[in-house]
Amino acid sequence: MTYSARLANSYFGEWELYIIVEGHADDWPVHSYGRTSPTPTLAERTAALAGLGYEATDGAAWEWMEMDNEDGEAVEFRGSFEVRPIGEAP
Template identity: 40%
Template structure:
């Protein structure tokens, strides 16, 4: 299992890309950023900018990896290990500081 925090980008049930940071707390508390589009897939610089806005950065030169959920309805997602940006509070999905 990957160390937390970990960022994941998924195609949301709404049909648009969403990036969220798994922090080990309740999912409703995970920092989240919506890209509000299905295509094109958000670029790496767009993902990094979204992470920065949420108060995170990629951990130690890691690269985005694509994976899929298990089961009959497999869903693709991208993941990468991240860490909080020093001196910044992470932003939760509700927009407040964590």
């Protein structure tokens, strides 16, 4: 089974990586980077995924989306990536 991993700024402005799974968002696996910048590197994201027990699916690539802020403030970016539990067959 595959899931979507997301990299985004939390409500506190710090980067976090979370896996969208069944159930309530409070129960999703999450890794906080504890910083607002710089954006976590690919190596940091890969290590965080492994720490949560997930790995990239075959051919997965990060996709980035710009989130417009209605009141004219800075835009936010969110990345998503397809993952699976470590060791699960494709």
